[in-house]
């Protein structure tokens with residue numbers, strides 16, 4: 001299977017084997033390609049069965065992808081625990097960019113979760129809380145799509161050093177596209193300046209990495225940017241990218 005053999009924009013859904021072979025061949029073909037070329041390939045290959053996910057830390061990936069595919073679906077996981085600044089960035093992104101924002105909600109509200117599982121689950125069992133409020137909702141929301149775009153980079157954390165620009169997502173049986181995989185923070189900063197990218201205002205208050213409010217702290221200059229996430233627990237990932 002080559003990157004052009006399979007027209008996956010037509011129904012019915014390609015088989016898992018076809019998609020997996022496509023991920024492998026495209027992964028080789030696009031291994032060193034620029035981010036814009038990777039997104040262009042994905043848009044041409046998957047059409048409306050392509051989406052991206054955004055935590056609304058900034059709109060860099062949204063800007064890059066919507067220039068290639070105007071109106072692209074942007075999945076935003078509304079955990080119920082976001083900072084107001086993050087929700088504001090989501091609102092601003094929907095106004096500024098040509099995108100379709102889809103708010104993804106957990107099956108339980110925060111109040112329902114506290115009623116059923118007790119208060120402050122994030123403090124007692126953050127893995128379960130992340131599964132219920134992030135992983136399961138995203139898995140459900142991704143069901144209609146054949147491929148999803150993520151903004152993760154190799155340089156962000158030790159658990160991401162292996163990621164490739166195009167790869168098979170075995171848990172969801174779909175293709176995962178990481179067009180920024182090779183980028184550095186300097187690359188991202190340069191793009192943000194050049195394109196006047198919306199930045200979550202918390203970045204200016206000591207939050208270089210932004211997640212849910214109960215699990216995110218500001219960090220000192222020079223510290224690991226992700227050290228403010230689940231600080232003191234040993235947890236480093238929410239589970240979306242494992």
Ligand code: SF4
Pocket residue numbers: 079081121122125126127129130131133134211212213214215238
């Ligand atoms: S980051 Fe914290 S509050 Fe958000 S889902 Fe995970 S454990 Fe829960």
